[in-house]
Amino acid sequence: MTKWMAGSALALVMAGSAATPAAAQIEGRVGKLEAEMRAVQRKVFPGGAGAMVEPQIAPSTAPVDAAGVPATSALTDITARVTSLEQQMASMTGQIEQTQYKLRQLEQQFEDYRKATDAKLTQPVAPAPAAGGDAVGGSGVTVPQAPEPVSGASDAIAAPSSGDPAEDAYLAGYRLWQARDYPAAEAQLKKVVATYPKHRRASFAQNLLGRSYLDEGKPSLASIAFYDNYKKFPDGERAPDSLYYLGTALLKLDKPADACKVYGELTDVYGSKISPGLKADVAKARAAAKCK
Incomplete structure (x- = not known):
């Protein structure tokens, strides 16, 4: 085997060995994305069977290209798409957490208002003095105070x-x-x-x-x-x-x-x-x- 042929073979082997770890790394990132997506879906659809969204990126089932076929372009494209998905996942997770936090705040505010209102209703309050306005005449007419009610x-x-x-x-x-x-x-x-x-x-x-x-x-x-x-x-x-x-x-x-x-x-x-x-x-x- 000539030196040129030996060098070419060595280059092909090195290219193949470099592509394999990159593909494995991408598959690992995709798997992590799928797990995070399921976690987010469980927050959005708690207990919702059948509501899970299938990932759009899955391990490739296509036959592996023969050694010597450049794979750099395809790997670069997939890597960019995975990176974009990771960014979208991080943004979605942050939005969900903010929404849940605001919802908890609203629920707490309503509960505090309800308790305060219930407490006030149980306290006796002196009757307000009449300020006029509901007599048979027009608005602003002061109604004289009636005597205390008598039985019957x-x-x-x-x-x-x-x-x-x-x-x-x-x-x-x-x-x-x-x-x-x-x-x-x-x-x-x-x-x-x-x-x-x-x-x-x-x-x-x-x-x-x-x-x-x-x-x-x-x-x-x-x-x-x-x-x-x-x-x-x-x-x-x-x-x-x-x-x-x-x-x-x-x-x-x-x-x-x-x-x-x-x-x-x-x-x-x-x-x-x-x-x-x-x-x-x-x-x-x-x-x-x-x-x-």
Whole structure:
């Protein structure tokens, strides 16, 4: 064998021996990628049988090229694709971990709020003084404080008879609230809203329902009633009043920042429709909440 032939043979053997470790290394990286992909999928699809995504890179089953055929280009291409997959896997894993962390934070915040609200509901709260706005007249009319409820007082209240069933139903609820028979008033006012949702008194009844809860020392229920009036009857006559009293309920729940947002919403949405009396009440409330 000539020196030239010996040198060529040696070069071919060296090329083949160099390609084999490179291929084995790539197969090892692919296997690691597959394992990481399964771990990520188990986080995204816990217990989801059949939801696993098959890898797009698998060990080659094609016959190995004969010695002497250059394999550098193919190996370089596969190596680049594996490197790209590794980078995508690292990015995906980081995004999943961030999402899970944020979800745990939201769950903890909601649990803290629920516990705080439950604790406040179990504490007796003094009834809020009436600030006017739900009398038969217009907004801003102050309603005199009614005397303490007397046993059987609700039965003694005369049923109104104006010829308008919705008006009569609302006035009945209003008189019950005025007599401080809050449970009976709340039941009557809920009935008005459910039975006559298209009547102008529906807005009055929903707002007065929130005030009844507020006077009864239930600011959480009051806040829901006021918010529902604003959402269900945004054009109702008592929608601005409900936003004002919603701020009052939030202050009782020790949420001054949220109350300030509500006062801002009231001014933005109903600025030109707010009565002078209600404007004055809002200004005082904003000062008490230290709104910016």
